[in-house]
Amino acid sequence: MEVQVIRGCWSAKHEMSSEEGMDIRRGPWTDEEDFTLKGYVTIHGEGRWNSVARCTGLKRTGKSCRLRWLNYLRPDVKRGNISLQEQLLILELHSRWGNRWSKIAQYLPGRTDNEIKNYWRTRVQKQAKQLKCDVNSKQFRDTMRYVWMPRLMERIRAESESNSDEPTTGYSTESTTDHFPNNSTGPNSSYQVATSRSDPAVEPYFMHAISSGSPAASSEAQVSSISELSECYNIPGGNYTDNSLNGSGLCQKGLEMDIPSLEHSNGWCGGGGDTLDSLWNDENMWFLRQQLYDYEV
Template sequence: MDVKARDCVPNIEQSSEEDHMELRRGPWTVEEDFKLIDFIATHGEGRWNSLARCAGLKRTGKSCRLRWLNYLRPDVRRGNITLQEQLLILQLHSRWGNRWSKIAQHLPGRTDNEIKNYWRTRVQKHAKRLKCDVNSKQFKDTMRYLWMPRLLERIQASATASTTNSTSVVRTVSNDDPLGGAAQVTSSSYTLENSSTTAASSDSFGTQVSPVSDFTDYYSSSSSNNNISVKNPNPNFLEATQELSGYYYNHGTDFQSLEQNNPWLDTMDASNNLFNAEDFHFLQQQFNFNM
């Protein structure tokens, strides 16, 4: 903690006086943001309760801390969660569950709040629509065996696209959605379940459509072979992906039985079943990922 912030502890009179002060709640104003930024710039962060008082903010320390960490902090990144990050979130969540802060530590610039929101709004939404529990084995398996490979595939595809046509290719991939491609799988599922023929196209599983360039910064495909090659990769992503590949390798039979026994897939027309031999081939390719 910054020494100056520590020194800025109000006396008792001030404290009791301000206990009666009306505290502001709700959205922060620009003025409040500036006050907080200015104060932290000169005094540093920490001791949030006294910081709030000293900065003249009619906010709780908690509120100030949250505002700083989730929004004002200079290194915070918001919006446009990349495919790479999406895959990492799915992977880390399958490992740690709702340990948002722990997951966030592996995504530089991302806050636990944002990841939590992402999970609730995107991933849980799919579970809800599939009428299953996000914590169920079925859902977890589907994430692991269907969506995550799909993400990998899309990352690979985008990497290829970025190099084969680096100047003009602009794919309208729903970059915010974990399952833009995989969404075809899930939407196919409930399209049939709900007897709706339009769900796949009319349902906006990711509301924002981002150009592929949002994540191509992270990748460049290898020219020498078909393996994915990553330039300046996020080491966490690399580790997660390799672990994923290893998982498939070690669970080959489970993988096949899942495909045979998954009731969601049973409801799908074979032509719509994107989880097919092609995917299996794709996963086999992943075994050689960056090895």
């Protein structure tokens, strides 16, 4: 959704306020303000945001200028159409770090922490709500990890294969078959994390985050390696020590679920849109609610 900045007042009560005797503008930015800010950053570079107002006459706080630049004006910023790989990365990294949006954003070039945060709140939390469970609950996290993420992987792989006729750009598919239990990987019994031909911008970060265990942009961050990721699917060997998950737990059930029967419902594989919403049609919702119910009892 492309929202033009030229709106009315964002809020009448926020339009202007006085700070230390100086009028501060709030609300949507005008083209003129954007132009001024761009010009300032072009000359002075990023940082020193509080001096923007002094130097340019912009009646904005330094924070507001910084936010506008980072989330909107920056030349490399991209908005909308979050790819499957990006979705998978967000889910994986969020399961690891929680609401560390800026940290997660480091692995999604061009994406801002704000956009990832919005994505999480509007899409993921919505699904949790529909499943009638808390987004932070173990049940929902397990559902994501053992149902949602494998399906995303599968769709990425399917997309990759469907593009395989096209000339490649050197990307390959990294087989992770060895890391997954043979009886628990759905129709193919073989997980392959497809690397993206469709989203090359994310590719290095994706593979780095998934396979290397060291961050692309930061040396201190801890990212799951492919083996770690696969461990999550390897009950009981993986990150989960909760024995209740073994045998009768959601993980096992989720992995053993009748995936082929779901394949034919809308959106599970290939044909649907790029959003996760397509993974959550009524039939799947019913099934997942059953899984959660079984998990609780």
